[in-house]
Amino acid sequence: MDKWTFGFTMMIVGVGGTFLTLWILSLVIGVMKRIFPLVAEDSNPENKS
């Protein structure tokens, strides 16, 4: 593989892969926040360990 094919492949797959991974993570975090919403006890500092 010549260096430019290598470089542009790394760039396209690298940028795409990074965005895709972080986008999936942001979606999963959103889902987690829906499944485990903040309830009143969580926001009360006295109940925090």
Next chain:
Amino acid sequence: MLDAILAGLSGLSTGVSSLFTGGLPNAIMLAVGGTLLYLGVKKNVEPLLLVPIGFGCVLVNVPLSELMDKGGLLKVFYEMGVANEVFPLLIFVAIGAMTDFGPLLENPKILLFGAAGQFGIFVTLLLALALGFPQLEAVAIAVIGACDGPTAIYVASQYAPQLLAPISVAAYSYMALVPIIMPPIMRALTTEKERMIRMETVKRSVSRQTKILFPIVVTLVGGLIAPKGLPLLGTIMLGNFMRESGVVARLTKASENEIANVVTLFLGLAIGGTMEGHTFLKPQTLAIFAMGFVAISLDTVAGVLFGKLMCKLSGGKINPLIGAAGISAYPMAARVVQTQGLKYNKKNHLLMHAAGANTGGQIGSVVAAAVMLSVLKGMGMI
């Protein structure tokens, strides 16, 4: 008797004579080591790293010191934790234990700023290839753009150990220079009106369960997509899991303090030990420093431009300055954004939003490196 005395005295003069006969590179590097110590001590530039690196550099450049020869102290440190990547990974456990991902979890979309802030890595890769560096060396150089010292050291020690010294020194130096490099780029790419945008206060909306599950989810998702980077992601998330679980306070504190301190000392000395004059002073070292600067500048450019895009898409609710915090350099980048925001609007406190983008940048830098390593593996290059 006289011969014995003269022979003994000659043993005391070999160091000095070596310095004056072919020791010019060592003399230059002694000055470089002194400069690093000056920057660390007098200017407070990343002292925790520059002091051990600078002192290691001084030690290894004293002629005939043998500290980097087999069995030498610095060589032992190098083989103990740099050659096998243990030190940067232990530093990651410490970083995970110190980092609060709360601001990021409040607004998960902000994680995308962490992806935009890695763009410089990939342009620098092309630049390094254009300058004639072999492919794996180009990858290691490009990772300076991750703005993340341990990641740069991890990749360089594995795939371009001969470039470890300039890459790690460049990575940490530019991280320290973030407050100088970023503001002019941020000002050049944004209008005054954009810089004055006030963002809504972050409301607390994240439960303890979410905070505890977050490191596990990141490890699994990241590990499944980019398994070659699992050591990087896994260690930072281990540290964060210990912090958020709250049940291993001793381990968390040890990671934040004792482990971080001891490993930083050994890592710094080992890196300084690789700065021997005859191997360090090459034109490629200057090229690496120049490319490191380009990488971090382009990260900032891409972050701010992505911030402008998000500003448009959100109907002007997002201040594009926070895009600059998408580079990893934590927490300096977030502080720079806060300072710049306050400069144009005294009531504009962007710190929490910028901290979210900045922690997103931390994850982004690790993910970018992990993706690159996995792509290399997929190509059969490693």
